[in-house]
Amino acid sequence: xxxxxxxxxxxxxxxxxxxxxxxxxxxxxxxxxxxxxxxxxxxxxxxxxxxxxxxxxxxxxxxxxxxxxxxxxxxxxxxxxxxxxxxxxxxxxxxxxxxxxxx
Amino acid sequence: xxxxxxxxxxxxxxxxxxxxxxxxxxxxxxxxxxxxxxxxxxxxxxxxxxxxxxxxxxxxxxxxxxxxxxxxxxxxxxxxxxxxxxxxxxxxxxxxxxxxxxxxxxxxxxxxxxxxxxxxxxxxxxxxxxxxxxxxxxxxxxxxxxxxxxxxxxxxxxxxxxxxxxxxxxxxxxxxxxxxxxxxxxxxxxxxxxxxxxxxxx
Numbered sequence: 001x002x003x004x005x006x007x008x009x010x011x012x013x014x015x016x017x018x019x020x021x022x023x024x025x026x027x028x029x030x031x032x033x034x035x036x037x038x039x040x041x042x043x044x045x046x047x048x049x050x051x052x053x054x055x056x057x058x059x060x061x062x063x064x065x066x067x068x069x070x071x072x073x074x075x076x077x078x079x080x081x082x083x084x085x086x087x088x089x090x091x092x093x094x095x096x097x098x099x100x101x102x103x
Numbered sequence: 104x105x106x107x108x109x110x111x112x113x114x115x116x117x118x119x120x121x122x123x124x125x126x127x128x129x130x131x132x133x134x135x136x137x138x139x140x141x142x143x144x145x146x147x148x149x150x151x152x153x154x155x156x157x158x159x160x161x162x163x164x165x166x167x168x169x170x171x172x173x174x175x176x177x178x179x180x181x182x183x184x185x186x187x188x189x190x191x192x193x194x195x196x197x198x199x200x201x202x203x204x205x206x207x208x209x210x211x212x213x214x215x216x217x218x219x220x221x222x223x224x225x226x227x228x229x230x231x232x233x234x235x236x237x238x239x240x241x242x243x244x245x246x247x248x249x250x251x252x253x254x255x256x257x258x259x260x261x262x263x264x265x266x267x268x269x270x271x272x273x274x275x276x277x278x279x280x281x282x283x284x285x286x287x288x289x290x291x292x293x294x295x296x297x298x299x300x301x302x303x304x305x
Contacts, residue, residue, distance in 0.1 A: 010191035011184060018184050025176050025295070029169065032300035039155055045296035052292045060183050060285045067124040070133065078137050082144045089148045 017059045024052045132279045136286045143290050146248065147297055150241045154301060161238035162304040163229055168222065172299045175218045182211035183288040190281040193274035201277060205264045212257045219250050242298055249294055252287045
């Protein structure tokens with residue numbers, strides 16, 4: 001890794017990540033043309049999107065090379081806030097219809 | 104004392120060493136990215152709930168739109184790669200190469216924005232606007248917010264490139280802008296599957 005950076009050829013170093021990101025995207029496009037239910041499709045596409053986001057975060061944004069404290073501070077907090085948002089949105093649907101949210 | 108030294112060893116007796124070992128500018132950008140991720144998260148969660156809970160959801164995207172989105176995605180991911188080149192060249196002090204990569208990233212960002220606007224006009228032609236219903240409202244809000252980020256990123260890069268070429272700005276400015284640009288790319292990885300790929304007319 002250090003050799004590639006020293007030579008300035010960072011593009012070649014991250015080319016595999018680039019192709020993996022594109023491959024994941026093409027899998028998403030393929031899945032979109034299959035006849036899944038909306039909920040299944042959303043779950044599948046979200047799982048793949050999380051994988052590509054993880055790769056982008058770790059390699060393109062160099063989070064993997066940063067001090068571990070940075071990752072441990074930023075990522076769990078973000079996931080917690082997003083999960084809490086998930087709770088609030090389902091509750092907002094319950095309030096809208098004044099009945100429990102249908103799973 | 105360089106910014107990295109300051110981050111690693113603190114400012115003499117005045118400040119403690121940073122627990123994250125990164126310059127304040129970069130840490131601030133990370134905090135901005137996290138808060139922006141939560142903003143996009145709120146929009147996407149709202150969209151997701153509406154999408155799954157609405158039985159007659161509009162599915163306006165045909166093969167032509169999907170091809171357009173494929174090109175847009177390839178362009179944006181490629182721009183992330185050129186941004187990596189710009190940051191690396193700037194860190195190594197190769198100004199000419201850094202500028203070349205920065206301008207390539209800006210050009211790719213501009214192509215992305217143009218394709219995005221073309222997609223919007225195709226939807227306008229189909230009668231889908233911000234006020235035409237739930238799909239239009241959520242689609243234009245989410246993609247509009249993303250497009251705003253892309254355009255802001257291009258402007259930021261233009262300012263940084265100008266400052267960097269005149270040596271009023273440092274390679275760390277290029278790196279911080281790079282972080283922002285990668286984030287814009289990262290958000291698109293959620294926008295495409297949720298907003299476009301779940302709305303293809305079969």
